[in-house]
Amino acid sequence: MDDKIFETKLNEFDNMTSAPEGTEEKEDLKDVVAPSVAEDTEEPAVKKQDKKKRKPMSAEHKEKLKENLKRGREKSIETRRRNRELRDIEKKEKLEAQEEKLLKSLQNKKNKKDQENSLLSQIQELKEKLKNKEKLETIKEYREASPQKKEESPQQKKEPPTPEGRPQAPPPETPAQRNKRLYKMMKGLR
Numbered sequence: 001m002d003d004k005i006f007e008t009k010l011n012e013f014d015n016m017t018s019a020p021e022g023t024e025e026k027e028d029l030k031d032v033v034a035p036s037v038a039e040d041t042e043e044p045a046v047k048k049q050d051k052k053k054r055k056p057m058s059a060e061h062k063e064k065l066k067e068n069l070k071r072g073r074e075k076s077i078e079t080r081r082r083n084r085e086l087r088d089i090e091k092k093e094k095l096e097a098q099e100e101k102l103l104k105s106l107q108n109k110k111n112k113k114d115q116e117n118s119l120l121s122q123i124q125e126l127k128e129k130l131k132n133k134e135k136l137e138t139i140k141e142y143r144e145a146s147p148q149k150k151e152e153s154p155q156q157k158k159e160p161p162t163p164e165g166r167p168q169a170p171p172p173e174t175p176a177q178r179n180k181r182l183y184k185m186m187k188g189l190r
Contacts, residue, residue: 119189130182134175 057065173181 123186123189126182126186130179134178137175
């Protein structure tokens with residue numbers, strides 16, 4: 001039965017591709033076509049499954065789908081806009097925080113410089129006071145050492161205090177000792 005089908009198919013093919021009689025092409029075509037047709041018949045024919053056809057959409061259904069699509073687009077645009085605004089706000093807050101940090105660091109630097117300047121000015125004042133005190137002490141020492149004595153009036157003469165009633169004062173510091181003591185105190189300030 002397969003042979004009959006093959007022959008009928010071959011005859012039909014020959015009729016379709018037949019050239020006018022007396023040409024050599026007819027024999028050549030049989031040789032060329034016959035093996036390819038034989039190969040096709042050996043393989044089972046694969047049937048394509050037909051897809052189910054969709055029912056045509058009604059106008060109402062189309063309108064509903066269009067409306068849903070429109071609402072979806074509007075919502076997505078709205079969410080993108082909201083997210084963009086949130087990103088902008090976060091970016092601004094981040095920049096403000098960075099600016100605050102920079103401002104604080106600059107203020108701290110300024111405060112440190114102000115403190116250093118005030119401490120240096122205090123040191124200068126102390127040095128000036130120390131020089132003034134030294135001058136006064138040297139003047140007092142010079143007066144005490146001078147042989148001139150002022151004449152004292154009888155009203156100004158006072159009785160010397162008794163040594164028992166008063167505690168004795170420590171010996172006076174020399175200017176060199178005082179300077180040494182002050183430099184030790186100011187050592188940590190610089």
